[in-house]
Amino acid sequence: MPVEIDAKTQRCTLIEQDVRYEGPAAQIRISTDEQLRMSIAELNGHRVPITEVEADALTVAGAVDGRKHLKATTSGSVI
Template sequence: MPVEIDAQTQRCTLINDQQRLEGAACDIEIVTDERLRMSVAVLGAMHTPITEIEADALTVAGAVDSRRHLKNTAPGSII
């Protein structure tokens, strides 16, 4: 699981193959990566692919939700 959330302190840790980075939930932004077709948590320069369940948990903890839906009817959509 690439995300650890401490609900009491609202601090989160993002984990990937190379590093662990901790920060306040409000400092994390969740974006949609069109190439990966999934959500990514961004903290500083660290980008960690996450599940939608993890994305939802981060937003509940206070992360900024900048996700957008990818649609096959939108011009230029990759889906």
């Protein structure tokens, strides 16, 4: 799991491979990476791909939610 959240202090850690980026939840921005087609958590210029469950947990902790819905442009898509 690339995200750790301390609910008491609202500090979060983003983990990418063996590197850990830590800071207050309010300084984390959640966005959508259109090429990866998934959410990204960004802290101090470091971007870490995360699941939607992790994105939701971060926003509950106080992260800024800048996600947007992507829609398929292929005809016949169920989206």
